[in-house]
Amino acid sequence: MPQLVAGVQRALAIVGVLTLSCAWFYQGGGWNQNTRFAMVRSILEQGTLRIDDTARFDGRPVTGDLASHDGHSYCDKAPGASFAALLPVAVAATFVDAPSSRRGIALLSYVATLAAAGLPTVLTGLLLFHVALSLGCSRHGAAFASLAWGLGTPAWAYGTVMYGHALAGCCLMAAFAAAVA
DSSP states (O other): OOHHHHHHHHHHHHHHHHHHHHHHHHOOOHEEEEEEEEHHHHHHSSSSSSOTTEEETTTEESSEEEEEEEEEEEEEEHHHHHHHHHHHHHHHHTTSTTSHHHHHHHHHHHHHHHHIIIHHHHHHHHHHHHHOOOOOOOOOHHHHHHHHHHHHHHHHHTTTSOSSHHHHHHHHHHHHHHHHH
């Protein structure tokens, strides 16, 4: 029983450190992130994949990463990160006074990034901890491997931006963990 408690304590420490790191160092928007978030907004606000309206703010484009077809604009990125952010953003939007304002969009973009990149990074760290233990590492070694991966590789940077990298990495690590099991 003491070993189980020690393992759970280390897992909680990994969750805490990686969550704080991804949440604190949020990198904000850029063309790549903005096109993904424009898709989230378009689905939630208009029920469409067209980002004609949500790719602009105050009449100015917020992204140039667009795909065009029949006079309409679409997100030109893989949709996984946008889909992963839909439910958390929909829930968070109910608590935001003006979700279409500059402040509301910034806050909801932060929520989307935490859901689509931060959370998968934390889950990958936990999966790595579990796999390392399964393969015979000590609790200390498994925790070190997990934190070294989460903070000492580009995974940390990808956990702070709304790219698809963290989500894809999490899916790959989950598949590997399943294969090891």
